[in-house]
Amino acid sequence: MSNAKDISIQQLKTVCSTCSLRELCLPMGLSQDEVDQLDNLVYTRRRLKRGESLYRAGDEFTSLNAVRTGFFKSTVVFEDGRDQVTGFHMPGEVMGLDGIGTERHAVSTIALEDSEVCIIPYSRLEELSHEVRSLQNQFHRMMSREIVRDQGVMMLLGTMRAEERLAAFLLNLSQRFTARGYSASEFHLRMTREEIGSYLGLKLETVSRAFSKFQDQGLIAVQQKHVRIKDAEGLRKLLGREA
Amino acid sequence: MSNAKDISIQQLKTVCSTCSLRELCLPMGLSQDEVDQLDNLVYTRRRLKRGESLYRAGDEFTSLNAVRTGFFKSTVVFEDGRDQVTGFHMPGEVMGLDGIGTERHAVSTIALEDSEVCIIPYSRLEELSHEVRSLQNQFHRMMSREIVRDQGVMMLLGTMRAEERLAAFLLNLSQRFTARGYSASEFHLRMTREEIGSYLGLKLETVSRAFSKFQDQGLIAVQQKHVRIKDAEGLRKLLGREA
DNA sequence: GATGTCGATTGACGTGGATCAAACGGCTTT
């Protein structure tokens, strides 16, 4: 269980073709044959400790990174030092798409808990997606979905009030956890109130107050980072209401 | 000058290889040979009158559209009817990237003045970018830059105050006009105060007040939709200042 | 078990931008 051969078997087991995340990650929608080809592309992984950064804004861009286990946040830093969380990333999600355009990362990405990523060398991805048509297609869809996601956040930041933003955030997390086979109604927040606030364009006190209010209204039960959604429909109603 | 042959010549003149926008648009960075190949891809154009929509959210996605002349806005519509402008588009910019992921448009795009677009059938773009390596690369960079741009808007909406947002907006327009060979300091706004406000997450009154204040401070001269930037450095200083 | 640290909660107060409302100015229509 500790000799070299076992380690290499361990590695083989974590290539795309046998990865439990393949329906959420880059291989999404590819045939078995096609996923097998991905195994030649994704062959290195990297472990990160909580708080460690995967890459920093300005770093040279060489590869995409798929979350295998753990949880990440991405932040943009503005000239004057202000920063903002632009996204949280969970297993199966691909990080680093922002680096392709300039060959430098535009955001910094940091592990919020001990994590592991699959490294996808970008030049090889370009080669392979040049050969495998459906991979090219899937990659384009992934980029496009990222654009749509960002536009959803713009909508949230531009038109919603504090409680609507938090409700939308909780429902979004819930839905993403569900897609990964976790409970839709009960989960552990990996980020602080301040990080949530930064993402939602709010101050941490406002986030905290909104949590408390939701609890008072019986919509959720919160204790520190543990959240249980008691009335998802009620949260959804908060969103849909007339402006 | 009005017979069929002249019309076809007119069309030939507007393929990518001879288009004056080729350094800003899809052909950016491609060699002459490669741009020549694009001419087989982009062969249809469409004229739109002011107020006409290029596509609506939910429409089937079949093609990207590059602005040839004119000016467009894109808006997301939320379930409850609230909407937000997510972008303004000027010549050389490619619209519709949001549709790739779901094969339906996620936003509605409307001409803000009489305009013309080049239609880029997506399936043919995929084919061609499969053959022409640098086109594939350029297309990926374009998508990536869109993601970075959206993150910049998230930053703006999440952390900046009203006057900072407007200053950032004006500087951004100025820079894009410059890239197109127009004056950096004097231009005509194609959108209303309300549309600017929607994009910046502000109400039209706030936008109007910020314009007036900039004018009082001698940073700009505004009259209706005509803007002259008198002190670009002063506008930039508004942005860079400590939070 | 005592101590220190960091994040979360809660209250009191201030303010930037929203809201409501009125008037104005540039266009188009006739």
Added chain:
DNA sequence: AAAGCCGTTTGATCCACGTCAATCGACATC
């Protein structure tokens, strides 16, 4: 030239969220 329509400007007031500050609670370290 008159009338009407938008889009814009400006003022007065309101309120959601930010700011400032105190306390609390969870967890780690000694």
